[in-house]
Amino acid sequence: MSVLAESAVGHDELAVLKLLALEGGLEGDVKISCSRLAERLDASNQTASRRLQRLETATLLERDTVSDGQWVAITEEGERVLRAEYEEYRRIFETGTEIELDGTVTSGMGEGRHYISLSGYKRQFEERLGYEPFPGTLNVELREESVRRRSAVASLEPIPIDGWEDEERTYGPAVCQPATIETATGETYEGAHTIAPERTHHDEDQLELIAPDKLREELDLADGDHVTVYVGEEDGGPASPAESTADGGDER
Structure with a gap:
């Protein structure tokens, strides 16, 4: 939307x-x-x-x-x-547009591990992202300027993760975008994805990322560390997972 x-x-x-x-x-x-x-x-x-x-x-x-x-x-x-309108014009006149978001690493509520591991989501991650994510999300609390800038992500083409249901409940759809993470020391990790529930309102100041590896270990991150996340588009397509992951599931 x-x-x-x-x-x-x-x-x-x-x-x-x-x-x-x-x-x-x-x-x-x-x-x-x-x-x-x-x-x-x-x-x-x-x-x-x-x-x-x-x-x-x-x-x-x-x-x-x-x-x-x-x-x-x-x-x-x-x-x-x-800002969102500006980003759409950038997509028309510029190539390789990325949205830069700054924030600090924070602990989530531990729910990401559970939801990302559910079969209905995991199968789609493997098919659409090309990997099985580490069971947990890297949670980033965005700085004020990046909270405003985050709206521009809506102008990017997402990778959809469809909702599904089992015998007990229904699980909501989500969207992902490819992301690169850079630490304050200059270490980078390519091949991650942002993930957010496919709904209009969620915690705009919280960004969640998934990857095939445990990002905290790969980038030697701890709570309070500064990171910059560059969000872009895949060549040809969409992005990411689940309703409840926006509530936060930190990597443990």
Whole structure:
């Protein structure tokens, strides 16, 4: 699902958001009148006002109306939408686009080991990722800037992991993207994948990674260590696993 669909606004509203960003709306409040905005958009005052209202309702901007106009500021959610759009244009005009995410290693709740080992997921990992993952995830708590940047991952083509069910319960679908991990000492690991449940809302500040090896041992990592994760696309396709892994399953 695209970011625009999630926020319930269309491309006309996105054009307004971009214009406000160019006016300085990402740095703080900017003052603009509906007549001036309408002139920039080549639209009526009513149309300009309606688009601002939709952006405000979608929590993409905040505004304060005064007698001679209004003060507007783009919210963090609005910046997330613009960043995702930016990443899609990068995919059009640049090759080998990667999204860089920074964070620190943290312990999860230990559930990843169980879910990644379930047969319904494991079979798909082997078929679609090309390996059987180590039973556990490397959990990374993202820094604030990377939490905002993470929305751009939605513009990448995922590797889908289908939901399935057994006699006891139903297991949800997930998505993966290829990832390379770099430590603070310059050690790198290629061939890992991010994994997240296929749903709109999950812990945006938590990133989970799987690989055929135990990443903590391969990269000599401990809780609190800084890592940079480069998320990209496979040549030709999609990415990763399970509903409950987003709740965290650390490598043990």
